[in-house]
Amino acid sequence: MDFDSLTKIGAMIGSGGLVVMDEDTCMVEVARFFMNFTQRESCGKCVPCREGTKRMLEILERIVAERKAVGPGRTAGAGRHDRKYRLCGLGKSAPKPVISTMHAFRRRVSGTHRREEMPSGNLLQPAEDYGLIRRNAKAARSAQELSGKRN
């Protein structure tokens, strides 16, 4: 594990610390935690960072508080567009928690997840999400193979 191999999968080492979480951890809550940090750290000079982090935090807080998701468009929109246009390193990595949560746990954020809560008070467990993503990928692959055979 080094800087380059982690950069390749879109993660970053930061100061060298690792946070280990089990499958009971609510990933939206984790994203909210990191977004809260970047929002507080934002110096407020440039617009996308100052306003964008505020909005992303707001949306994540709403998801956590209401235990249901809002449309993915807004979170993704606020995140993805902002990312490359900012002035400094903080701004550039600020939307990363949102983007990577959307990437790895999309169903949780997009509102297509099951609504019931887990005993731990969290929404769906991430392990299940991964399962779903894997199954979807498998289904997509087999569909592709099928259509390939037809053609």
Add this chain to the structure above:
Amino acid sequence: MGYMTIDGRTVEFTDEPNVLAVIRKADIDIPTLCYHSELSVYGACRLCTVENEKGKTFASCSEKPRDGMIVYTNTPRLMKYRKLILELLLAAHCRDCTTCIKSGECQLQSLAHRMGVENIRFENTKEQHPLDFKFPVYR
């Protein structure tokens, strides 16, 4: 001194301090809110963001022109991005345009109109201060 390509047009530059000045000299209108030619570059509004041939974006006001530079000012991505910035600004803004004294000569208003910002998807979080009627203003 040198030449750069802006939206496919070759433009000559001489002593312009930044890419934005060259783009404006080529009669391409790029919106800005924080830039003033006589002041030092602040680079905060990010509305003047442009794209190079590799798809890398940068704020044109804080970039020195280089010979052989290729710049795109109006790609769909940049339009979308400028719109989002205006949306973010308006979301934290008092939007009482009908009673605002700046209405009609407001840069933000005219830019939002020009860029087609039709609805703001974020809640208005502008702090509401109730009017203080405890004491009469006139006696």
